[in-house]
Amino acid sequence: MKAHHRARRWARALPAYIVLSLLAVIMLFPFVWMISSSLKDVTQIYQLKLFPERPTLDNYRYILFSTSTRFPHWFLNSLIVAVCTTASVLFFDSLVGYTLAKFRFPGKRIIFLLIISTLMIPTEMLVIPWYAMIRAMKWVNTYWAIMFPGMISAFGVFLMRQFMSTIPDDLIDAARVDGLGELRIFITVVMPLVAPALATLAIFNFIGNWNAFLWPLIAASKPAMFTLPVGLANFSGEAGSDWHYIMTGAAVAMAPLIVVFLVFQKQIVKGIAMTGLKG
Amino acid sequence: MKLSTKRAVTAYLFLALPLVFFLCVRLGPMLYMLAMSFTNWGLLRRTVKFIGFKNYEVLFADPVFLQSLSNTARYAVFGAPIVILLSLGIALLLDSIPKGKGIYRLIYVLPYITPVVAVSWVWRWMYQPPPLGIIDGVLGALGLPAGEFLNSPTQALPSILAVNVWVEMGYCTIIFLAGLQTIPKEISEAAKIDGASDRQVLRRVTLPLLMPITFFLMVMEGIQFLRIFTQVYNMSMQATGGPLNSTKSAALYIYQKAFTNFEMARAASASAVLFAIIMVVTILQIRFFDKRVNY
Numbered sequence: 280m281k282a283h284h285r286a287r288r289w290a291r292a293l294p295a296y297i298v299l300s301l302l303a304v305i306m307l308f309p310f311v312w313m314i315s316s317s318l319k320d321v322t323q324i325y326q327l328k329l330f331p332e333r334p335t336l337d338n339y340r341y342i343l344f345s346t347s348t349r350f351p352h353w354f355l356n357s358l359i360v361a362v363c364t365t366a367s368v369l370f371f372d373s374l375v376g377y378t379l380a381k382f383r384f385p386g387k388r389i390i391f392l393l394i395i396s397t398l399m400i401p402t403e404m405l406v407i408p409w410y411a412m413i414r415a416m417k418w419v420n421t422y423w424a425i426m427f428p429g430m431i432s433a434f435g436v437f438l439m440r441q442f443m444s445t446i447p448d449d450l451i452d453a454a455r456v457d458g459l460g461e462l463r464i465f466i467t468v469v470m471p472l473v474a475p476a477l478a479t480l481a482i483f484n485f486i487g488n489w490n491a492f493l494w495p496l497i498a499a500s501k502p503a504m505f506t507l508p509v510g511l512a513n514f515s516g517e518a519g520s521d522w523h524y525i526m527t528g529a530a531v532a533m534a535p536l537i538v539v540f541l542v543f544q545k546q547i548v549k550g551i552a553m554t555g556l557k558g
Numbered sequence: 559m560k561l562s563t564k565r566a567v568t569a570y571l572f573l574a575l576p577l578v579f580f581l582c583v584r585l586g587p588m589l590y591m592l593a594m595s596f597t598n599w600g601l602l603r604r605t606v607k608f609i610g611f612k613n614y615e616v617l618f619a620d621p622v623f624l625q626s627l628s629n630t631a632r633y634a635v636f637g638a639p640i641v642i643l644l645s646l647g648i649a650l651l652l653d654s655i656p657k658g659k660g661i662y663r664l665i666y667v668l669p670y671i672t673p674v675v676a677v678s679w680v681w682r683w684m685y686q687p688p689p690l691g692i693i694d695g696v697l698g699a700l701g702l703p704a705g706e707f708l709n710s711p712t713q714a715l716p717s718i719l720a721v722n723v724w725v726e727m728g729y730c731t732i733i734f735l736a737g738l739q740t741i742p743k744e745i746s747e748a749a750k751i752d753g754a755s756d757r758q759v760l761r762r763v764t765l766p767l768l769m770p771i772t773f774f775l776m777v778m779e780g781i782q783f784l785r786i787f788t789q790v791y792n793m794s795m796q797a798t799g800g801p802l803n804s805t806k807s808a809a810l811y812i813y814q815k816a817f818t819n820f821e822m823a824r825a826a827s828a829s830a831v832l833f834a835i836i837m838v839v840t841i842l843q844i845r846f847f848d849k850r851v852n853y
Contacts, residue, residue, distance in 0.1 A: 288656055295651045296658075302648065303665045306724070310668070312692055313680045327695040375576045384566035390573060397584035401785050401836065403809045404829045407816050408587030408594075414601070431579050461568045490673040492788045493809075497817060508675035512792055515679050522683050522690070529676040540671045544664055547671065551729060552736035 310533075316526035324523045338527035349502055350531055353510035358535075359422060360495070360506055361488040364429040368484050369477055371431045376439025377469055381451060391440075398433045406497055413498060424498040425506065429488055435480050442476040443469070479550040482543050489536060507532045595827035601820050613827035623828060625803050626811035629715060630784055630832075633807060634839070637719050637783040641726045642775050646768070648727070649734035650760070663735065667728030674725065678792035681721045682708065685793075708793060711804040718793050718805055722786060730775050737771040738764070773847035777840055784836050785809055808832045 316324060318334040326332075342350050379391050409428060418424040446469060454464045470477065495506040505513060511532050515525045540547060559567075595613055597606045617623050648666065652659050669677060685707040688694040694704040707717045745767075746759045754762065787809035791797045798814070799806025812832065816825035 292655045295655050299651055299662050303662060306665050306669060309677065309680045309684060312684060316683065325690055327692055371576050374572050378569050378572040382565055382569035384569040394580055397580055400584055400588050403785055403812060404591060404833045405587050407822060407826055407829065408590045428583055431576050486671060492675055508673050512675050516797065525679055526683060529679050532676045533672045536672055548663060548732055551732045
């Protein structure tokens, strides 16, 4: 009876499985096609074959090791930008979140509203004044120019404030009685308590900064300072019909994110579901 | 010093640097941009003069700007509802299957996590005319006429829009699915015991309970599509929003005005217009949905 019931449930779900699987093929196909194209040489790239007849890694050798491309350099730039901004966001966002959740002081509400209101200003509205700023300060073509707008995130402040308010006051007071300084308490007592939230914030911040395009495109004009997306756009625009190289470059730009994604898939899905986080 | 005063001082010390950041990097530049939109500001000009609404007058007399606005409207008006309807359907399907939700969800969200620049170039490669492009190759094999996609003034915008739908769908699906899982099973079971059919449960119970999430996603996706830039920059010829400006979004117009033509003040006034549109659309959506969500 029970087995019969289960079989019926599966039979009823069959059409859903068919639709979902077809859709999965559509979602995945561009990635498969990208990898397939990146394994073809110039004589095979125009053959519409999913499995290349003579697969080759020459394109990867060209993109990663040839002196005529700067992909390794751009890769490093992206890594530096994403790691530094993420470290800064983790520290400052949790510090601000903690202060707004756990301290009582005049003007707290106003400060919170002021920070949250900046969430409504899209990047597109700010790049022009930022550009005027980095020119005036002579920051053009520096890491700092690319990074400074992302050093603190208002969304992260909002998120951390929520998590910080769940920490019991007794724990903090106990640390104060032990004579710890306020900054010490924040770093050694409070931050470890919100480690899971910090992990989620770190993952999304890293992804967002790794993928960022508009501001890095404006802030860096020298190829040596390009981040990977800017470098890829530039390289592809100039590569013309060298699609085998373009697809290899795209695969290289995606690779670290696919790794991050596979390692942290649970946190990513949960992060989106719980908070509506955008990368 | 009193203990409460000491605590307040600590709080201000902790907040000092971040507050300077938000004032100098977010609010200040925003106000600066608004102010500059009323001047003749340019990077090469020494003196900046107040010129009133001149920039706005010139802007709204520019057919390219008007076209970029209507393109942006098309991205948002078609893009956001398509993403939301598709992902709602997918989430309902995912919710109905006994096993394998996780793996499907993982596959669907993959495009959302990967760099937009990279996926834009992958799609641009697939959209190439025959004999290069795989999509036309498949259409040809099925005996269907080849599409012109990015090379046609009428097909280019929908082609770029489709890529953004493909990117955003996984994000919305995850949020819808999370919403579906918060609906207690007892409610739909009770409705079924009362004789409601599956379709009635969906229409009268599930969908109304999903309204707040749908509203949240409408706002998020509406803003997302109004701001579309990276896809257009990377998928249109020479990154100019072609062919014939048919794909140029407002954000790309602003970028070109500022960083190709160096007409900073003109670009600032265009960003003020886009910002106003985003604000108005968001507020209207909140108003509209507030009435319908409170049942």
